[in-house]
Amino acid sequence: MRVTAPAPPSLVGRVREREVLSSxxxxxxxxARAVVVAGEAGIGRTSLLASVATSAERxxxxxxxxxxxxxxxxxxxxxxxxxxxxxxxxxxxxxxxAVETVLALRPGVVDPLAACVAVLDVLTAAAADAPLxxxxxxLQWVDPESRRILLYAARRLSLPSAAVLFSYRDxxxxxxxxxxxxxxxxxxxxxECHELVAALPVEVSxxxxxxxxAQTGGNxxxxxxxVTATPAHLLAGxxxxxxxxxxxxxxQHAWSAAVESLPEATRMALAVLATIGPxxxxxxxxxxxxxxxxxxxLDAAEQAGLLRTRHGTVxxxxxxxxxxxxxxxxxxxxxxxxxxxxxxxxxxxxxxxRAVALTGADDAIADGLDDATATARSRGGHLAAGRVxxxxxxxTSDPGRRAARLHAAAVDALLGGAAEQARRxxxxxxxxxxxxxxxxxxxxxxxxxxxxxxxxAHAADDLVRAADAVRGADAGRAARLYAEAAxxxxxxxxxxxxxxxxxxxxxxxxxxxxFSVAVxxxxxxxxxxxxxQARDRAVVAERLAPAADPRGHGHHLVLLAQVxxxxxxxxxxxGLLGAVLDATRRAGVSAVQAFALVARADLDxxxxxxxxxxxxxxxxxxxxxxxxxxxxxxxxLVALARLDAVCGGPEEAxxxxxxxxxxxxxxxxASLRVAVPAALGLAALTAxxxxxxxxxxxxxxxxxxxxxxxxxxxxxxxxxxxxxxxRRGEPSRAEEALARLDEAAEDGLAQPAAAAxxxxxxxxxxxxxxxxxxxxxxxxxGAHPVxxxxxxxxxxxxxxxxxxxxxxxxxxxxxxxxxxxxxxxAAPWAVRSAAEVAAAGGSGRGRGAAxxxxxxxxxxxxLSAQELQVATRVAEGRNNAEVAAALFVSRKTVEAHLTRIYxxxxxxxxxxxxxLLAPVLEPDRAADPAELSSPPV
Numbered sequence: 059m060r061v062t063a064p065a066p067p068s069l070v071g072r073v074r075e076r077e078v079l080s081s082x083x084x085x086x087x088x089x090a091r092a093v094v095v096a097g098e099a100g101i102g103r104t105s106l107l108a109s110v111a112t113s114a115e116r117x118x119x120x121x122x123x124x125x126x127x128x129x130x131x132x133x134x135x136x137x138x139x140x141x142x143x144x145x146x147x148x149x150x151x152x153x154x155x156a157v158e159t160v161l162a163l164r165p166g167v168v169d170p171l172a173a174c175v176a177v178l179d180v181l182t183a184a185a186a187d188a189p190l191x192x193x194x195x196x197l198q199w200v201d202p203e204s205r206r207i208l209l210y211a212a213r214r215l216s217l218p219s220a221a222v223l224f225s226y227r228d229x230x231x232x233x234x235x236x237x238x239x240x241x242x243x244x245x246x247x248x249x250e251c252h253e254l255v256a257a258l259p260v261e262v263s264x265x266x267x268x269x270x271x272a273q274t275g276g277n278x279x280x281x282x283x284x285v286t287a288t289p290a291h292l293l294a295g296x297x298x299x300x301x302x303x304x305x306x307x308x309x310q311h312a313w314s315a316a317v318e319s320l321p322e323a324t325r326m327a328l329a330v331l332a333t334i335g336p337x338x339x340x341x342x343x344x345x346x347x348x349x350x351x352x353x354x355x356l357d358a359a360e361q362a363g364l365l366r367t368r369h370g371t372v373x374x375x376x377x378x379x380x381x382x383x384x385x386x387x388x389x390x391x392x393x394x395x396x397x398x399x400x401x402x403x404x405x406x407x408x409x410x411x412r413a414v415a416l417t418g419a420d421d422a423i424a425d426g427l428d429d430a431t432a433t434a435r436s437r438g439g440h441l442a443a444g445r446v447x448x449x450x451x452x453x454t455s456d457p458g459r460r461a462a463r464l465h466a467a468a469v470d471a472l473l474g475g476a477a478e479q480a481r482r483x484x485x486x487x488x489x490x491x492x493x494x495x496x497x498x499x500x501x502x503x504x505x506x507x508x509x510x511x512x513x514x515a516h517a518a519d520d521l522v523r524a525a526d527a528v529r530g531a532d533a534g535r536a537a538r539l540y541a542e543a544a545x546x547x548x549x550x551x552x553x554x555x556x557x558x559x560x561x562x563x564x565x566x567x568x569x570x571x572x573f574s575v576a577v578x579x580x581x582x583x584x585x586x587x588x589x590x591q592a593r594d595r596a597v598v599a600e601r602l603a604p605a606a607d608p609r610g611h612g613h614h615l616v617l618l619a620q621v622x623x624x625x626x627x628x629x630x631x632x633g634l635l636g637a638v639l640d641a642t643r644r645a646g647v648s649a650v651q652a653f654a655l656v657a658r659a660d661l662d663x664x665x666x667x668x669x670x671x672x673x674x675x676x677x678x679x680x681x682x683x684x685x686x687x688x689x690x691x692x693x694x695l696v697a698l699a700r701l702d703a704v705c706g707g708p709e710e711a712x713x714x715x716x717x718x719x720x721x722x723x724x725x726x727x728a729s730l731r732v733a734v735p736a737a738l739g740l741a742a743l744t745a746x747x748x749x750x751x752x753x754x755x756x757x758x759x760x761x762x763x764x765x766x767x768x769x770x771x772x773x774x775x776x777x778x779x780x781x782x783x784x785r786r787g788e789p790s791r792a793e794e795a796l797a798r799l800d801e802a803a804e805d806g807l808a809q810p811a812a813a814a815x816x817x818x819x820x821x822x823x824x825x826x827x828x829x830x831x832x833x834x835x836x837x838x839x840g841a842h843p844v845x846x847x848x849x850x851x852x853x854x855x856x857x858x859x860x861x862x863x864x865x866x867x868x869x870x871x872x873x874x875x876x877x878x879x880x881x882x883x884a885a886p887w888a889v890r891s892a893a894e895v896a897a898a899g900g901s902g903r904g905r906g907a908a909x910x911x912x913x914x915x916x917x918x919x920x921l922s923a924q925e926l927q928v929a930t931r932v933a934e935g936r937n938n939a940e941v942a943a944a945l946f947v948s949r950k951t952v953e954a955h956l957t958r959i960y961x962x963x964x965x966x967x968x969x970x971x972x973x974l975l976a977p978v979l980e981p982d983r984a985a986d987p988a989e990l991s992s993p994p995v
Contacts, residue, residue, distance in 0.1 A: 069109045070257070070278065071250040072102065078241055079110040083191055085218030092212035092222040094197075097243035100279025103225035106243065107193050110223065116189040121208075123199030126335035129430065129446040131439035132160045132168065134204035138177065138192070145183040149176055150939055159437075167438040167646060168203070174210040178948060181211050185220035197226035202441050212238065214948050245276025254278060258285055265297035283375070286363045287316050314386045316362055323355040328364065329387045329395050332380035336373035349394060424453040424463070435470060438646025444470035448483055461492035461500065468503045472510075473609060475648035475685040481507040498528040498535040502542055506613075509546045510649070512688025512725035518546035522559060529566065536562075537569035541578035545617060548585050549689055551728025551765035556582040573602040577614045580621045587768015589625075589805035596621050603634065608641035612650030616657050623661050624770055626807055626842045631661055652681035656693045663701060666845035668883055672701060673927050692722035696733040703741035704846065706885040711741040731761040736775045743782050744886050751782035759795070769801035769810070776802075777813035777847075781854075784820050792817060809847060812838035816851045819858060828858045849878035849887065856894050865898035872898065921959060928955040933972045 069076075075095075082093050095103050111118045119141055127133045139146070139157060146157050153176035158164045160173055184190050194200065194208055212222040224238070246254060251271035255262050262270070262285060274280035285293060292300055317325060326349050330342065339353060346352055356372065359365045366375050374380055384392065427450035434443040447467030454460040464487035471480040484504035488497060501524035508517035525539035540563035547556030560582040563575045576599035584592035599618050608615060615638045622631040635658045642651055655678030662671035679694035699714035715734045723730055739754035755778055762772045769776075780795035796817055802810035812835045819831035832855040839848040856872035859865075876891030921929060931941045938956070942949045965971050 069102070069105050070254045071246050072106050072109075072243075075106055075241055075243065076110055076113075079106070079223060080113060083110060083114045083116070083221045083223070085221065091215045091217075091220055092224065092238050094238050094240045095223065095225040095243060096227075096240055097225075098227065098277065100277045100283075101243045101245070102278045103227075103243060104195050105278070107195060107223055107225055111191055111193055114191055116191050117184075118191045118193060121192070121194045121200070122336070123194070123196035124335050125199045128199045128201055129434070129442050129449070131201055131203040131434050131437055131442045132173075132207075134194070134200040135160050135173070135177065135207050136162075138204075138208070139180065142180050142184050145180045145187070146176070148183075149179055153179065167436070167644060170203070170206065170438075170646070174207050175942060175948075177207050178211040178214055181215060181220060182217065182948075185215070185217045189219040190221075192220075192222045194222065194224045197224045203439055209238070214951075216950075245274070246271070246278055246281070247276060251276055251281055254281055255285060258282065260285060260290060260293060262293045263295065263297070266293055266295070266300045269297050269300055279375075283363075314382050316364060317383055317386050320358050320362065321355070323351040324358045325383075325387065326391060326395070327351050327355045328359055328374070328383045329391060331365075331372065331374055332383035332387075333392075333395050335380075336371050339367075339370050339372060342372065420453050421455055421459075424450040424459075427453070431466070431470075438644075440470045440474035440646055440648075441476055444468070444474060444476065444479065444483075451483075451486075457490040458492055458496065461487040461490045461496050464490075465496065465499050465503065468500070468507070472503060472507055473647045473649055477507040477510040477649070477686065480504070481511065494528045494531050495535060498524055498532065498539060502535075502539055505539070505542050505546065509549070509689065510685070510687045512686075512722070512727070514546040514549040514689065515552075515726055518543045518550065518552070518555070518559070521546065525559075525562065529562075533566040534568065534572075537566035537572055537575050538563075540566075541569075541572070541574045544578040544582045548582060549729060550726055551731070551761075553582070553585050553766035553768075557586050557588075571598070571602070573599060573606045573611060574614050576602060577618045577621070581617050584621055584624060585767060585771055587770065587801070589768070589770050589802070589807075592621065593625055593805075596625060600630065608638045608650075609645050609647050612638050612642055612647065613653060616650060616654050619654075620657055620660075623657075623664065626809065628661055628665060632658070635661070648681070648685065649687075652678045652685065652687055652690045652694075654678075655681070656690055656697060659694075659697055663697065664844050666843075666882055668701060668705070669926055670930065672698075673930060675701070677927075688722055688725050689727055692718050692727050692730050692733075695722065696730065696737055699734070699737035700740060703737055704744055704882075704884050704887065706744070708741045708745055711737060728761075728765055732758045732765070732767070732772070732775070734758075735761070736778070739782065740778055743778055743785075744884075746886075746890070748782045748785035752779070752786050752788075755779040755782055769798045770805065770807065772798060773802045773807070773810040773813065777810070777817070780813070780817045781820070781850075784817060789821050792821075808838045808842035809844055812836075812842075812847060812851065816854055819851075820854050822858065825859075825862050825864060828855075828862065832858070845878055846882055846884065849875045849882070849884070849891075852878070853887065853891055853894070856891070856898070860894060860898045865900075868898040869895055869900040873900070921962060925955050925959050925962075928952055929959050929971060932956070932968055 079093060079095070082091065085091075095106060097103055111120075119138060121134050121137045123134060139161060146154065149157065152169070152172050155164070155166075156169045156172035157176050157180075159166050159168045181190065181192065192208075192212075197205060197208075200208065208222070208224075212224070215222065248268065248271050252267060255267050255270070270281055270284055274284060288300070317328060320328070327342075327346055330345055330349070331337065334342075334345075343353055346355070356365060360367070364375055364379060365372055367373075374383070387395075427446050431443045431447045431450065434440075434446060444467045447463055447470060451460045451463035451467060454463055464483045468480040468483040468487070471477075471483065481504055484500045484507065487500045488504070491497075492500070501520060505517040505521040505524075508514070508520070521539050521543035525536045525543065528539070529536035540559045544556045544560040544563065547553070547559055560575075560579040563569055563572075564579055566575075569575045576595050580592045580595035580599055583589075583595060596618065600622075603615065603618060606615060615634050619631040619634040619638075622628075622634070635654050638654045639651060639658070642648075642654070655674045659671040659674035659678065662668070662674065675694050675698050679691065679698070682690035682694060695714050695718035699711045699718065702708075702710040702714060715737050718730055718734055735754040735758040739751045739758060742748070742751035742754060755775065758775055759772070759779055762775065776795040776798040780792040780799065783789070783792040783795065796814055799810045799814035799817070803814055815831045815835035815838060819828050819835060822828035822831060832851065835851045835855075836848070839851060852871050852875035856868040856875060859868035859871065872891050872895045876888050876895065879885075879888035879891055928941055938949050938952045942952045959971065960966060963971065963974060965974060
């Protein structure tokens, strides 16, 4: 069976290219099962693919991207799934639902992950049934949602009986498929151009033929269209008389001349095709009838070489022809075409196609596009909604309405993770000089986009200027702008200016009861060390949070979670982050997910859930890199550096830290000047090198002071610095750091108080004083458990007891510390604890020592990040198919990971795996091993 495969044209040259593609299609060797054919318009990509597909003699599904449909979510996915529908019958329910939603057979938002995995399953099943070739032509015009599905499946198809061939036209901004092998088509050489021209029924002199080859760069389509459009006497004449032709204006002029020589009814029919794009003949017939034309009127255009018809679908021969046809169609005729299409072509496609084709403003068309935008947005297609909205803006005559539509498009782009696109559209809107209110709205979105893209200083200054400009006329908008500026100032270390911006926001009438204003104030005040005031604003923000939509306020909710975590409210912070991640995933909002994952990882690090934290950090870093979110990349890299610092990977910690400096440092993210040396200082402290630790931590402390950071944000840094200075033998120098801890503790925070007590216990000269301080530290740890910090306190206490010649008292304390370190996976610290036990006359074993269950985290560290994600989801009670869907991989990949996991951990069943790793997982995330007694699914 062959599905929608075009008849192959005769192909000149391309011998090597055909051999390469034919080898991929035949499944020879162990190379990629997907290849991308790239090149300029008219270079022959479609002809090459058709030639290879015909010679392959296998079932072929053709998918053609169309500019008119590039804004319709999942349009190309429908073209793929319909001919392969029977292979969807045995999909799991979630994937079946996703497929039906893609096909618009049921309402709802498409689950992107389920859709991707479902299509991979369908293609695998079809290829197992019979050799399968998928050809995707003009990928640059395939809608982004379908493109994501197609590329996901292409990367993972491994059966020799399956192959995917893509083609795309060169576009601004680089490749669309950077991770797939690319075969680039260049122009034909002189000999091949001669062969191409010789096959045409016209005489061309050698001199003119040489000029055509040179002027067109060997572009086959340009060569053919130039010869076809040039009068015969000029082709056969001398080179001096040949008018010349290159892709661009010359070709368009030639096409215009050809169009204008046709009968009026034929030109009207061509205008319909130029407006709607490739169309079925039965779809064209009623439109042409409404315009007083009929299908036979297309014959003259076909004879002129302007059309091509394949399997009942008729289209203009070259991508540049629609513009040429529209350009030579009078405005009155264009409007008649539009009105006919409005009656005879359905909904979204009608509005989008008309918008693409028309060259002037048309408010009725723009209004129609609003419906298409709403439909795309309701299905989670924010990027598609943004593109359609931008097109609607281009068609809007009133500058104010155009600015409003650009603002809506920019919001959609930002929600979809396209911050650079959002910034450009905001610039376009502001260039229209809208009224102060709409200008403020555009400035707000542009500021957020700038901050995501790594330009927070620029964002903060612009936002304040915009707020100053509008505050007299619109206090509400001014408050939002000031509130948006405050955290941007914090990112670049301008703490005092961030507080001023937050105070300006709160000073606007009614602003204190705005969620974003309360969050901005809480965050800025906490950074500045005004903890009591920060706590008051956080209470207000918590009260307002339930009404805050995570789609628009996702980053504010994450900021609030970070504030609550620093105020030692982990349960509330965890609830907010979980709600944000769930809501944004359901709504297809990508922008805030990486930020939320990294924030949740920081919380898990504090709670001792290090395995879960690492998985979130790796995923958050990947997503932030995909979206170009520079500040989030920095946060993730620093958190990974700290995690590896305490887990015994100093080289890994240094690599993460250097990446942060090299990749994020040039953007002026001032927080890195504190966080990077702080992470390196912790790594040195872990390695038992207090001198190196003091050097790094001193550097971080000076940077924090220069930025005006308060005691709470630097409490962890102060604790590390004080301990390093004491271990270095400079207790007097630890007093400044201890003062910062005391300052934070005065605000009622347990961990700074515990760290201060621990350090004073290390300084004690007698047993009673030492035991008193360490008892205080343990009490504070009980008020706010942070397992790693408690273990450090126990280690320090054991060391001091041994120094004070109380080995019998030291041994159980040191064993408890070692057990906690082992459970966490902090191997170097566990080794130090064991060494102290031995020095105190113990064997390293005994009550409180780490057993198999308590060592779960140590075992988990043997796994790669991907293996840990698989193991975590298995421990949650999911079967292999559900794990594959959750992780965006195939079921076979999950099975391969499980095999390696069992081997690395020395287990033989899912039950043993859960029992081993249960201590690593949150209690409510681990399944009961008794429920997993059946064999792996």
